Amino acid sequence: MSPETMHAKLIYQANQIAKFMESKPHAEGVALLASHINDFWEPRMRLKLFAVLDEGGAGLRPLVLEAANKIKRPVSA
């Protein structure tokens, strides 16, 4: 699988989580989105998410961008 498809998949999944969290009160949604990704995404997945975020986060929903600083950046893979 090419890195682009991998990234596209993760962007898609992050946005799926965001869509659920968007129906919550805003601050709670941001916090829960971050903790959901911290709790369930293996570091390799988060690393790729950060690769996208560090490039400006194109394709990610605003809630993901807002939650970014609460998502744990893995030390290394």
Add this chain to the structure above:
Amino acid sequence: MKDFIIPDRDYGTPAAKSKQMVTLTIDGFDVTVPEGTSIMRAAAEIGISVPKLCATDSVDAFGSCRLCLVEIEGRNGTPASCTTPVAAGLKVTTQNTKLKQLRRGVMELYISDHPLDCLTCSANGDCELQDMAGAVGLRDVRYEAVQTHFRAKNTSGQVNPQYIPRDDSNPYFSYDPQKCIVCSRCVRACEEVQGTFALTIEGRGFDSRVSFGAKTDTALTSDCVSCGACVAACPTATLQEKSIIEIGTPERSVITTCAYCGVGCSFKAEMRGDELVRMVPYKHGKANRGHSCVKGRFAYGYASHQDRILNPMIRENISDPWREVSWAEAMEFTAVRMKGIIDTHGRHSVGVITSSRCTNEEAYLVQKLTRAVFMNNNTDTCARVCHSPTGYGLGQTLGTSAGTQDFDSVEKTDVVILIGANPTDGHPVFASRLKKRLRAGAKLIVIDPRRTDIVQSPHIKASHHLALTPGTNVAVVTALANVIVTEGLFDEAFIRERCDWDEFQDYAEFAARPENSPEATALLTGVSAEELRAAARLYAKGGNGAIYYGLGVTEHSQGSTTVIGIANLAMMTGNIGRAGVGVNPLRGQNNVQGSCDMGSFPHELPGYRHVKGEGVREIFQKVWGVQIDDEPGLRIPNMLDAAMEGTFKGLYCQGEDILQSDPDTKHVAAGLAAMDCVIVHDLFLNETANYAHVFLPGSTFLEKDGTFTNAERRINRVRKVMAPRNGYADWEITQMLANAILKESAIGANWGYTHPSQIMDEIAMTTPSFAGVSYERLEELGSVQWPCNEKAPEGTPMMHVDGFVRGKGKFINTEYVATDERTGPRFPLLLTTGRILSQYNVGAQTRRTANVAWHTEDLLEIHPHDAEVRGIKDGNYVRLASRSGETSLRANVTDRVNPGVVYTTFHHPDTQANVITTDYSDWATNCPEYKVTAVQVGLSNGPSEWQQDYAAQAAQSRRIAAAE
């Protein structure tokens, strides 16, 4: 191994449930029994067995055989003790000269029309007619058998019109009318216990015969579902297991637990030597109460099937043929490979998949292998692809993923919502219990795209069938909430006491929005607003409301959201925390519940505790003597993705066939092919094994000790009834593998379990909800529902009784988000998938039994309208294509599905429905979206190119080199 005496005592009539006690005298002995008990049962309670033929305690009394006559002081005549209820002060005589004469006379009549071939009869030694002839002292028969039912020809050599030849059409039991005494126990078992009504008594008087429905029907072509209830009820050789006919009577029996679905039925494995003679449902089994289905009762032949692999095998490359080797060589080969991968690619490059078909002890060891030997959290289980959204959804709202009730609870239910579940096929024994309750008056609401059997079947009709468009569960569930909120049908007192009232206000505001009203959602769900409103009112105000759901809820992009919505409904109507209500996930496999409990998920240690918790890690670090990784590991789809990008290289897969059962087969195949060491541990060379380097032969549930935990959290014992044919129980194999890798890594530690009870002791020591569980406790209680600990030493039949596990129940908004899997011009139909009664999941077991008599291939259900516009006729070969792939199979034109929806099962690898399914998954858990795929269907000439390639690859891959 614990032996029990067979047969179990038969009390003649079912137990009465009254709390009012009545005392009477039988043969001079006082006996006190609940009001409503029959005299026959009361006598049995004090050890007096009144002779009987038509009575058995699995069905209601009938009073036809007239053998159980008794005398009652002050009453006229000789009433039947089975149909006469007890009354205070009765004085009953069960044996005197008059009764003896009457009984002997009755027996004489029975025997005058019965072949006297006892010595060669298959029921010899297990025949109640024979027993009763002895019990009443029958010494001769005065009547000459002129007209009979058992002679093929009469005395003048003419064909006897009353003679019906034996019906051997069912693969598992035979129906031999010449042995029949027309007690109608079979007919009543089919009605009362199973609820299928396949059997009937045809004709009157001497012409009365047991019949499988219409004259032209055989056992196999009739409505019979082969549950075996009639066979268990038959007192003679009339309905008899073919295995008894072939082998003879068993000599001992061992109580164990079925290894098929999540109902977890208890069975007696009846043995002669180490040969399994038959499986008989265990009357005292608390999940099944003496009932069974065709799978558990009969479909165990796979255990001795010729395809079973009994020796370990290895190969350098997946293109090589397999080479049979010793266990020692297989372990060394595997350890060297896995160690090599870890050394080169790091400790996160390997992982495990635990099995929901294996025992708790085995799942515990497999996850321990990755956490304590590989030193990562890359463990997942097949529950990922079925009930992981239940774990998330119920955990968030109620505080635990556990189903809230036991199965007995259904007996107190008034309204059942069945959503995304097809229990008559998937969970048949529970379905029988549910149908019994429905026949007694409870109401049923079915939410399912298909008109499943339970929507309308003999004496059952759903009050409402909401045939929604696949993928719109959230919209329907939220619309139900909308009605309950806007029409004020919620239980304010319950919500104020048990939940957070302010949170409910927020939720109510959300649910009440006009876009969530049934009228607004009807456009996308296809469910009539009026019907949905009526359903909501019925559930909210119809008495005890219980929701049962299955994979039609979870296997969606919004699976977790629907589970949350279901919990919301139960909380707002106060339907939680007592008998007859609740939220009940019907688990697919025998040990889905257990494998989840055992820490199979990559983010949590046993007992659902997240790996980030230092305190929890500390507990296991102490016991295991290692550091535990504090980051979540990879889930199955993530493992495959990581394999594709080259960072995941080694996988130990126990008892799961991910290639056939996981979605998007091509992606799974590519992921597996990218790994350097795939270890498959299974009974058969399954589809995943085509990509494996090591094959470790597994043992069946008959060959090992352990426990399974069923859908009601009930921990049941699995008992070894024969030695493992492959040499080792599965837990021993995982232990050998762990020790081989530890040795290769030059780590001194060694696993040294000598019995699965020691593994359970370790689970109890580390996991609070299991603290009180031990094999001794299970022997004492038979089974126990977790939590079982100091607070609940006998277990917990019902959850959330005085408060929710999380404290206050939490309402969470359930915004509908349409799946991105949409129909369009190229793929205009929606495919949904499911199971059928006679087959089980990937079919590895059931396809290797005579169950194929009912389902030899996967069929595509398609509505007559959709079929007609495509020129498809019933039975045509059709091509089924999605954006992921295509396959071909035969069409079954039926209006069970709505126009626009097609349906198939996934039991056969040559169809491989999962070539079609996509990689979309639940937002919270990555549970795949099996239930919605946009497809096109058209006529086809035969297997697709993919099917041909696949068959060739599989044949190539399954070669086993001849021994040198």
